Amino acid sequence: MSSNKTVLISGGAGYIGSHTAVELINAGYNVVIIDNLSNSEKEAVDGVRKITGKDVVFEIVDTCDKTALRQIFKSYDFDSVIHFAAYKAVGESMAEPLMYYQNNLVSFMNIVEMMKEFNRPNILFSSSATVYGEAENLPVTEQTPRQPATSPYGNTKQIAEDILHDCCRAYEGVHGIALRYFNPIGAHPSALIGELPRGVPNNLVPFITQTAAGIRKELSVFGNDYDTPDGTCLRDYIDVVDLAKAHVAAVNRMTDCKMDAKYEIFNIGTGNPISVLELLTTFESVNNLKLPYKIAARRSGDVPAVWADTSRANEVLGWKAERPLRETLQAAWAWEKNVRNIK
Ligand code: UD1
Numbered sequence: 030m031s032s033n034k035t036v037l038i039s040g041g042a043g044y045i046g047s048h049t050a051v052e053l054i055n056a057g058y059n060v061v062i063i064d065n066l067s068n069s070e071k072e073a074v075d076g077v078r079k080i081t082g083k084d085v086v087f088e089i090v091d092t093c094d095k096t097a098l099r100q101i102f103k104s105y106d107f108d109s110v111i112h113f114a115a116y117k118a119v120g121e122s123m124a125e126p127l128m129y130y131q132n133n134l135v136s137f138m139n140i141v142e143m144m145k146e147f148n149r150p151n152i153l154f155s156s157s158a159t160v161y162g163e164a165e166n167l168p169v170t171e172q173t174p175r176q177p178a179t180s181p182y183g184n185t186k187q188i189a190e191d192i193l194h195d196c197c198r199a200y201e202g203v204h205g206i207a208l209r210y211f212n213p214i215g216a217h218p219s220a221l222i223g224e225l226p227r228g229v230p231n232n233l234v235p236f237i238t239q240t241a242a243g244i245r246k247e248l249s250v251f252g253n254d255y256d257t258p259d260g261t262c263l264r265d266y267i268d269v270v271d272l273a274k275a276h277v278a279a280v281n282r283m284t285d286c287k288m289d290a291k292y293e294i295f296n297i298g299t300g301n302p303i304s305v306l307e308l309l310t311t312f313e314s315v316n317n318l319k320l321p322y323k324i325a326a327r328r329s330g331d332v333p334a335v336w337a338d339t340s341r342a343n344e345v346l347g348w349k350a351e352r353p354l355r356e357t358l359q360a361a362w363a364w365e366k367n368v369r370n371i372k
Contacts, residue, residue, distance in 0.1 A: 034284055035059040035106060039092045039140060040113030042069040044224045045155065045213055047077050048273035049111060051222070054081040056277045061105045063098075064114065065091035068227060076222035092136035095143075102147045109151035109280050112140050115185070118231055119159075119330060122182035133185035134192075141196050141203070148202050151283035153276060154193050156207040158265070158298070158335055159183040167302075168265075168338040171209070171294045179330050190294075197292035204291050206279045211265035211298030211337050213272050215357035216364035223364030224269075233305065234266075234358075237312055238365035240320050248320055250305050252327035257334055261305035265298035265336035268352040268360075272297055278348040289345075298337030299350040308358075315355045316362045 036053055040046045041062030046069075050060045054077070062074055062085060074087045086105070090097045092114045115133045116122065122129040137154070144152055160183065161169045162176025178184035193205040214234040216223030229245075230236045239245045253260035275297045282288060303311075313319055343349050366372075 033057065033059065034108055035061060036280055037061050037063065037101065037105065037107045037110040038113065039063050039110065039136070040069070040115065042066060042071060042073045042087070043113055044069075045210070045269060045272060046111070046113040047073040047222045048217060048269045049113075049276045050077045050085065051080050051217065052270070052273040052277050053280065054083050054085070056281075058280070061086045061088070061101070061107060063088050063090040063092065063101055065089060068116070070225065073222050076217075079221055080217060080219050092139055093132060095139045098139050098143055102143045102149070108149055108284055109153065110140060110144060110149065111153040111155075111276055111280070112137060113155050115155065117182065119180045119182050120231060122180050122185075126181035129181040129185055134188060137189045137192060141192065145196070145200050145203055150202050150204050151280070152193060152203065152205040153279050153283070154189060154205060154207045156190055156209045156294075157183070157186045158209050158211045158296070158337065160187050160190065160209060161335060163332040164335060167334060168300060168336045169296065170338040171296055171341055194292045204283055204288055206283060206288075206292075207294045208275060208279060208297045209294060210272060211267050211296070211335070213269050214266045214361060215268045215270065215352070216360045217270060218360055220360070220363040220367040223361070223368070225368060233308065234361050237309065237320065238361050241316070241318055241362060242365050242369045242371060244369075246321065248309065248322040249325035250309070250322055251325055251331060253306075253324045255333040257304060259304050259306050262331055263302035263304055263334035263336060265301065266303055266308065266354065266357070267298050267350055268357040271350040271352050275342065275346065275348045278346040282346060295342040295346060296337040296339055297342055298339055300337055300339045302334060302336040303354065311354055312358045312362070315359050
């Protein structure tokens with residue numbers, strides 16, 4: 030472990046960014062959080078401070094603003110950056126593709142350019158299982174071919190992976206790791222940080238917790254006629270604290286100069302496929318609730334099933350998902366209750 034080193038976290042006030050900040054601090058790193066608060070709240074940084082007891086540096090910066098970003102690189106001494114700052118709604122990206130390409134790619138290229146300019150070596154990029162599309166063989170390994178993206182959002186993940194790969198190959202001092210997340214869910218056990226989507230949630234677990242809180246009338250289960258055991262889609266739901274710890278393992282690997290290649294990719298999931306109905310009934314049973322739901326039409330763009338082969342992350346990063354789904358779903362509800370002041 031490399032203590033007292035500093036990590037820059039772009040998008041560190043967001044859902045995965047804030048949990049990662051906590052785990053990095055717990056592991057002995059200092060963090061500098063930058064975020065433009067376009068889809069996050071500064072209270073998340075207060076949550077990080079409360080949980081860790083550390084006075085975390087936080088600056089409101091848009092990573093698309095190269096001048097402001099250069100100032101951050103001038104002001105703080107760090108070897109590694111974790112780049113989370115991005116838009117992430119699939120449907121919105123279909124309606125506003127330019128906004129997605131502009132924001133997600135310009136911000137990432139600015140980060141890489143600054144790393145090169147300031148001789149900072151290590152870039153960790155938030156990629157997604159979306160790059161696998163509808164894979165022929167399951168579970169997917171890092172060698173499973175990527176499929177053409179079905180949304181501009183997914184395309185920005187693929188293009189950013191390619192940018193990182195090319196830059197690692199071309200620039201001597203630049204090293205990169207892409208973590209392909211499966212479905213991040215849950216919240217910190219303190220219930221001080223968690224997922225807080227604006228508007229109607231697109232993702233399953235926030236929709237479930239908001240339905241439990243009475244904010245949504247009922248959950249729509251998108252399709253029960255897939256070729257899966259109960260007819261609903263299968264996903265690999267990874268606890269956000271476990272996911273955050275995978276970032277610590279990846280940063281350790283980079284800062285300890287243990288990488289086998291200049292650019293590496295890891296799947297970050299549990300390796301367990303869970304159906305929508307299984308997730309719903311587990312949520313109900315661990316939290317002692319019953320939720321109104323209906324079976325609705327398939328959602329366009331959904332793949333029937335995807336889950337991770339996590340052997341590479343397990344063996345090479347020495348990281349494994351640990352938190353049982355039951356605890357993750359209890360934490361998700363505890364967080365929602367905290368946000369909504371439900372006793
Ligand atoms: C989506 C994105 C993924 C992104 C992830 C972020 C795609 C195709 N998907 O994954 O890239 O990283 O969000 O977490 O790019 N469901 C319902 N009812 C709902 C909401 C969801 O039944 O109200 C079902 C969906 O049909 C799906 C499962 O729940 O089978 C999970 O959906 P969701 O949480 O939106 O994640 P993904 O679509 O898998």
